[in-house]
Amino acid sequence: MEKIRMTTPLVEMDGDEMTRILWRMIKEELLEPFVELKCEYYDLGLEHRDATRDQVTMDAALANKKYGVSVKCATITPNAQRMTEYSLHEMWKSPNGTIRAVLDGTVFRAPILIDCIKPVVKNWKKPITIARHAYGDVYRGTEFRIPGPGKAELLFTGADGAELRETVYEFECPGILQGTYNKDTSIASFARSCFNYALATKQDLWFSTKDTISKKYDHTFKDIFADIFETEYKEAFAAAGIEYFYTLIDDAVARVIRSEGGFIWACKNYDGDVMSDMVSTAFGSLAMMTSVLVSPDGCYEYEAAHGTVTRHYYRYLKGEATSTNPMATVFAWTGALAKRGEMDGNAELQDFAKTLEAACLETLESGVMTKDLCGLAEGITPTPVTSEEFIKAIRRNLEAKLGA
């Protein structure tokens, strides 16, 4: 069989620990035999990030901006313990944070559904995608404890010196105080990323905030979404046969639970953090989740939603064969290859990505699965396998499908 060719490079960001091991296996078994991979490789493994003083992360992010599509392996975000473990020069920032700052995007997470793993919510038939705004609010908040009686005020001093001032509360006892912010530019790019993603995936878009209580803060989110929809997306949505729907967050929660799924739920930063864990758990697991960062100017970064699976890696280093689930990492590759194919008008590459996904799903449906899923499967007798055995089983299914 002749290998599929690529025209534009895909930005490849390698990573750490167990996911780095899976990365290699996936490339060797499931990609390189079939595709003449044209990748611009960036090693985001912690050793190389440290050796380049983290320049490699910035270079990778800029390459993502240049070529449009990247695929990223999970990476270690260093903490004090990693400083000693890897003798780091500095406690480098989270690579995801650096990449997000360059691309200015929204993270979309959707579950990978298979028949033998039923969602906990029995009427959910189709995936629910959470679109999380990844900037500001409580994640960039300023807060302190109020020691005792006194007046708390909110003060803004304009560049021209003009002041806006309001009393928050006159404390008669100790308490707590918090200031949070967001920016119109960031909210607008969040909105555009959501509208573009809805169009690209032909799904309805829901958005929810608490605008009845937060009449300026949350209401601004609602207004910016509404303005951008009216002026830039209304016609395209009508043409695609999809809807934009705004509702209060409490109403949204009730509707989501009663729904069949099959839509995108855009959430403010905190809501998205909390709701994505609820939705992913109700659908199965983080290893069965796709994750893509979409920038407002149409750049895509595909990754797994989980981390580097450190506990499995330490067992791997002792020579044990681990049963780490590679699904999210395989789907990061298929997502990126399909998007590259779409942008380049490369139908063969798009078809290959679809076929590989189908081969993965069939392997799982046949009961061959990693240990994390065995306890969740219903109506079949699962066969627990190691990561390597699982990837080899996918390869056999893939070859059968490709007639290779």
Ligand code: NAP
């Ligand atoms: P983690 O790597 O997601 O793993 C937590 C636990 O979840 C694992 O010990 C394992 O449970 C289970 N798990 C996660 N992915 C799995 C998979 N593919 N197959 C089977 N089980 C899986 O989270 P963490 O241990 O908190 O973080 C480890 C490192 O990852 C940290 O250095 C962190 O900075 C980094 N991280 C990176 C990203 C990213 O790059 N996007 C995201 C999160 C964390 P059992 O051990 O019970 O089997």
Ligand code: MG
């Ligand atoms: Mg969280």
